[in-house]
Amino acid sequence: MPRKKTAKPPGSYPAHRERQRRRILDAAWTLFDERGIDRVSMAEITSSSGVQPSTIYQYFANKDEIVWAVIADVMQKASARAQQSLEATPNALARITALLDFMADELVNNSVTVRFMAQFDAMYARHWPAERLITLESQINPGGFNAFRGLICDGIADGSLRHDLDPDLTMHAVINTVIGAQRRLASLGSKVEQEYGQPVDRLFRETIRILLLGLRAPEPPPRRRPRKKPSKVQSRKRTR
Amino acid sequence: MPRKKTAKPPGSYPAHRERQRRRILDAAWTLFDERGIDRVSMAEITSSSGVQPSTIYQYFANKDEIVWAVIADVMQKASARAQQSLEATPNALARITALLDFMADELVNNSVTVRFMAQFDAMYARHWPAERLITLESQINPGGFNAFRGLICDGIADGSLRHDLDPDLTMHAVINTVIGAQRRLASLGSKVEQEYGQPVDRLFRETIRILLLGLRAPEPPPRRRPRKKPSKVQSRKRTR
Amino acid sequence: MPRKKTAKPPGSYPAHRERQRRRILDAAWTLFDERGIDRVSMAEITSSSGVQPSTIYQYFANKDEIVWAVIADVMQKASARAQQSLEATPNALARITALLDFMADELVNNSVTVRFMAQFDAMYARHWPAERLITLESQINPGGFNAFRGLICDGIADGSLRHDLDPDLTMHAVINTVIGAQRRLASLGSKVEQEYGQPVDRLFRETIRILLLGLRAPEPPPRRRPRKKPSKVQSRKRTR
Amino acid sequence: MPRKKTAKPPGSYPAHRERQRRRILDAAWTLFDERGIDRVSMAEITSSSGVQPSTIYQYFANKDEIVWAVIADVMQKASARAQQSLEATPNALARITALLDFMADELVNNSVTVRFMAQFDAMYARHWPAERLITLESQINPGGFNAFRGLICDGIADGSLRHDLDPDLTMHAVINTVIGAQRRLASLGSKVEQEYGQPVDRLFRETIRILLLGLRAPEPPPRRRPRKKPSKVQSRKRTR
DNA sequence: AATGAATGAGACTTCATTCAT
């Protein structure tokens, strides 16, 4: 019964179509995040987007297609943000750092996005043909992670990274780890703070720090350094 | 509401109940892994367990309770395995290493368990009161990760770990990271190999290696005090 | 909202189940005939049978299964009637005649049944595995048409049927023809009378007469005057 | 681009309309046969014909009209074929035989057509005003089956057919029977061969043979009066 | 004349759960 035309389409047909598509996708994304992908029904997308169910089916063949479209959308935007954050970064280590920092920023500023991707992974990744995922990623991120691989090679070459690293292995291990950590933190959301007693991004940045330390070439000239807080260590054995 | 647990002779009532419960839980777990938690219906649990739906409701109040029971079950077993693997490990670093190795082994040998927990996180964690999760964890793993925290303190104290680590922060960061990586790898399953070209656990073990390198105290060319076990860790040993 | 329990089930569970099944089937059959198989919706079966849609699905897996059950039902009853009408018929020709007469009677007295089977043929026969149809028929009519084939053999042997008949071919040709004619007449229903100006069964009985004349052995001894119908076949001409 | 209507030169408007109409009808017919009339949706006709649904509605008021148009089309063509096959057939029996042979040929060469008509009968005949069907037939086949009736009269007159036949009754009975058998065989398609173990048209031709035997005058051993068999040919060509 | 967009009504089916035995 909601037969209200909210906005007159002033533009051409394709423009109108794109606008409708957006409406559906935006509504879907919001709902997916609020309730979880599996807890959202087409009826909710209908009433939330203002597009009739039968109309939605002229834009997407079924609910799963909406999920995929949302994922593509979300990843594309994230990729654009990543691209931007890497611009004008000169050397290898700086770029790697920038990339990881970017992921931390995403966790803070776009936790919805990260959370959604986490859910998508958990719910869809295994039950869908791998090709589709790979295709999606290659469309969005054409160079793939090769750029990152290049960075590691550069880093090894210029001595800023450990020379015993296998670029391919390292790249995939690190990326997977960082994504895993990021998504887990996003999934748990505020629970992390209750459980871990730390703000989400603090944990994540510490992860990054440790990983970078692990990647970094060992200090060439062993210098000496006073310890910061040796006493504090054994103070509190158990907090909780 | 279930009976008190007493002696439980094989043919007794409580024993029967326990057997039924197990049947339901086992069937549910298998299905959850095969199809994903949200894609399993009570009817399927019925036909797969051989227990009638109405009977199931005499063991579990609703479907969610089954999910929680399965999770508790699964975590309990995992925890027992962990406990066992940590036994008879002498010092801090060895224990940390053992713990991380344990998680790698889990990934390989109990990927179903890991995957299930990943899915649970993504789908349930946010929609349920945090307390319940925390309660669950504390029941299963009393002491929680504090043991791990203790290890870090020890490591800092004995100089095998970086002294600029904040035990609490580090502990949580590392644990979250490792769990995140582990679950992500388990979720993606064989897709990782297609996409990354590396066996799942190879990636995971490289992650562990890098993390440990990052945690390790920077190599101070053995100065006036020989640490407990400087030789073992730093020797770049490529766990696998 | 029709939440009215029409009859208390006084008997046992199986009895009750059978009664429900009947209710569904009877309602379905009536509707199928009234509106045509394809024009009947589950909702109609629901409201007509008084059984909730979700309940129906505990008796039949889907709509097609209902159709098949109805067909089986209908054929079974028809088969029983046929059996009965053939009882106590002594020789071959008499039995053949009785069988064809039976089909004429069916057309008159059970046109609904015939019509339904005609529709089933037209709509389902081609789109379903042949085995299923054959299985159905063999369940209902175990001897199959072999009995009829035997009759023809007998008839050829005793000289009442043309000796140039191939029992198998003849049997199938005649049966198909008679069924085809019967179902077509039932399908067209009263339209036949409007179009052909003849009562339905009159046409059908004329068909039978001609077929029997065609099957009959040519007059054995060309006697002095070829009467219209000197032999015994003609005795019962069935004008009706 | 719209031109004036003229005499239908190839590029003219009416010609265009006719082409579109054909496209729709051809696509519909193919689909109707493949899937069954009731299982074909307008959307399928659209995608199969390449004509947009809204455009289709400028050629046909609704889906039923398409069905009727297809039937008309199909019958017209069949009728033309029939006409042709009857040409140059001299006498009554020969014409009757030719007609029945024609139906056998149709069954073999145009089983799609026959099958479609069978389906139409089963699904539409009863639910539509009889007049429409009759009108349709009279348009296509003016004179209707009266030609056939004439043949029978001729046959009776010249002694080649049984003289106890009632021309009207016989005509309708035989036509109905033959059509019924033909359509049933076409509907069952290859199932007949599986079930009956005989090629479809073999059965049908046997049916024809038996019917003709039944119609034929009993073999009077050519006695004193050779009927006007040779001469009668030109006697009565058509009764009406 | 042609068509892209829209849509209300309704199709079939599934589900978690309760009730009565």
Add this chain to the structure above:
DNA sequence: GATGAATGAAGTCTCATTCAT
């Protein structure tokens, strides 16, 4: 304690058709 039967609510999706351009 176990279970067969029942079910309301909701699920996703399809359909023939109309509207506005």
